[in-house]
Amino acid sequence: MEYNQLSQTKIITRLLNKYNNMMPTGAGVLFFVQMFSTLAFSVLYSTLVLYATTGLKLSDSVATEITASFVAFNYAVHVIGGSLGGRLLSYRALFCIGMVAQFIGCMLLALVKAGAFYWGLAIFLAGSGFNITCINCMLNQLFKPNDKRRETAFLWNYSGMNIGFFVGFSISGYFQLHHSYSMLFLLSSLGNLSALLITLSKWRILSDIKTSYSALQGTQKYNANVKGFVVIFILLLALRWLLGHSNLSNTLIMGTGIVTVFVIALLALRQPVKENGHKVWAYLLLASTALVFWTLYQLAPMGLTLFIARNVNLHYLGIQIAPQWVQNVNTMVIISGGPILSMLFTTLRGRGVRLTIPVQFSCALILIGIGFCLLPIGIHFANAQGYTHFNWVLFSFILQSAGELFISPVGYAMVGQLVPVNLQGIMMGTWLMLVGVGATLSGYFSSVALGNTKSLDPLITNAGFSHIFGSLGLVSIAVGTLLFVCVPLVLRLTHEKKLFAETQAVNPVGI
Numbered sequence: 001m002e003y004n005q006l007s008q009t010k011i012i013t014r015l016l017n018k019y020n021n022m023m024p025t026g027a028g029v030l031f032f033v034q035m036f037s038t039l040a041f042s043v044l045y046s047t048l049v050l051y052a053t054t055g056l057k058l059s060d061s062v063a064t065e066i067t068a069s070f071v072a073f074n075y076a077v078h079v080i081g082g083s084l085g086g087r088l089l090s091y092r093a094l095f096c097i098g099m100v101a102q103f104i105g106c107m108l109l110a111l112v113k114a115g116a117f118y119w120g121l122a123i124f125l126a127g128s129g130f131n132i133t134c135i136n137c138m139l140n141q142l143f144k145p146n147d148k149r150r151e152t153a154f155l156w157n158y159s160g161m162n163i164g165f166f167v168g169f170s171i172s173g174y175f176q177l178h179h180s181y182s183m184l185f186l187l188s189s190l191g192n193l194s195a196l197l198i199t200l201s202k203w204r205i206l207s208d209i210k211t212s213y214s215a216l217q218g219t220q221k222y223n224a225n226v227k228g229f230v231v232i233f234i235l236l237l238a239l240r241w242l243l244g245h246s247n248l249s250n251t252l253i254m255g256t257g258i259v260t261v262f263v264i265a266l267l268a269l270r271q272p273v274k275e276n277g278h279k280v281w282a283y284l285l286l287a288s289t290a291l292v293f294w295t296l297y298q299l300a301p302m303g304l305t306l307f308i309a310r311n312v313n314l315h316y317l318g319i320q321i322a323p324q325w326v327q328n329v330n331t332m333v334i335i336s337g338g339p340i341l342s343m344l345f346t347t348l349r350g351r352g353v354r355l356t357i358p359v360q361f362s363c364a365l366i367l368i369g370i371g372f373c374l375l376p377i378g379i380h381f382a383n384a385q386g387y388t389h390f391n392w393v394l395f396s397f398i399l400q401s402a403g404e405l406f407i408s409p410v411g412y413a414m415v416g417q418l419v420p421v422n423l424q425g426i427m428m429g430t431w432l433m434l435v436g437v438g439a440t441l442s443g444y445f446s447s448v449a450l451g452n453t454k455s456l457d458p459l460i461t462n463a464g465f466s467h468i469f470g471s472l473g474l475v476s477i478a479v480g481t482l483l484f485v486c487v488p489l490v491l492r493l494t495h496e497k498k499l500f501a502e503t504q505a506v507n508p509v510g511i
């Protein structure tokens with residue numbers, strides 16, 4: 001056992017050293033922090049709707065509403081995280097606070113009691129809402145604005161995050177089959193503890209770089225920290241109340257999303273440099289199209305999970321498949337596809353091929369659209385009992401995951417490329433909040449798919465699922481095609497032609 005642990009430590013150390021040689025100092029640390037910090041969230045993401053229906057015996061509608069609120073708030077709270085980080089608290093400190101909160105939340109959820117359930121979710125959300133924003137901002141600040149290594153770093157980090165998801169989905173499925181939720185949440189909390197310890201051990205190299213917080217001195221920092229902790233405490237109480245009123249919560253999230261659009265538009269108009277204003281407009285346009293993608297994508301922990309659990313034949317190749325394990329198709333595609341896509345991009349750019357952000361977003365929308373359009377076809381060919389063959393779900397998830405590779409890590413890098421430095425924390429938060437708005441819409445479409453029937457018979461429920469999956473898939477394909485047509489317009493706003501020419505003049509191989 002000691003030998004195996006020593007060997008694993010050496011392997012991780014070598015990988016970290018190799019990655020750090022290619023990237024700025026700190027990038028390798030954030031890869032592993034990302035990997036461990038996502039484990040607990042992946043457990044809740046894949047299991048919450050099933051935990052609520054089978055563990056706590058809540059109705060489908062209530063479980064779906066709570067899951068939609070949880071996923072939406074997880075991303076919406078990143079707006080607050082983006083506002084706190086780098087201003088009232090350092091990114092590294094805010095991240096550590098988030099890890100402690102998620103650890104406590106998992107402990108409460110392990111009690112498997114209704115009272116502890118809502119407090120556990122609220123405390124967990126108060127922490128998870130800071131996680132991705134802080135990591136992405138810490139990573140973004142390691143690169144200069146025109147450093148194309150940023151995209152590679154985010155692709156690698158995205159693969160690291162999905163390693164954590166793979167472990168989380170795997171243990172979730174195992175304990176789901178045994179209905180052992182208490183042990184599941186206890187084990188998942190270890191990921192938060194690991195991420196916390198790694199961050200504390202590398203505290204010095206993860207310090208803020210040229211943020212508003214780093215410029216504060218003495219009493220100014222103390223006062224900023226006090227304000228930050230007050231905001232976090234108020235946030236915790238608000239989340240607890242809102243989770244108990246999920247209908248109102250989802251309405252507030254949608255309203256916040258609409259207000260955010262106007263705020264971003266106002267920021268674009270008020271940019272002192274015209275070119276920066278154009279880039280913020282481009283960010284708003286791309287973010288709006290991405291909302292379609294995230295609405296489809298966030299069906300996974302809600303309506304799609306219930307469809308898989310109840311309407312799909314989960315006996316495959318002689319194995320009983322847990323619904324959570326299906327999402328490991330996503331993690332495997334991301335883990336293997338991230339580095340491959342990174343190398344492919346580098347090779348193509350070295351040959352002068354321009355892989356612009358809007359083109360990648362267009363590919364993402366078309367791929368996920370095709371993936372969802374496969375599901376109604378599979379439902380049409382279901383067996384006599386109404387169960388869809390697992391292969392249709394498998395191919396659908398492969399296409400959805402391929403689409404994710406073209407939009408999610410690229411979206412994080414887009415913030416660093418298009419948004420002025422002083423707005424990056426807020427815009428990173430709004431980008432993640434966009435996913436939350438998508439989750440709210442996913443909750444609505446999941447409810448429509450489930451309908452008013454209480455029947456679990458696939459022959460009755462298949463029609464609702466088929467209609468929603470097919471309709472959303474076609475909308476995504478249409479929006480992706482329209483965005484592809486509008487690529488020249490977006491490039492004029494982003495000034496990417498000018499940037500590409502400058503990069504080629506300085507570095508002809510495009511690295």
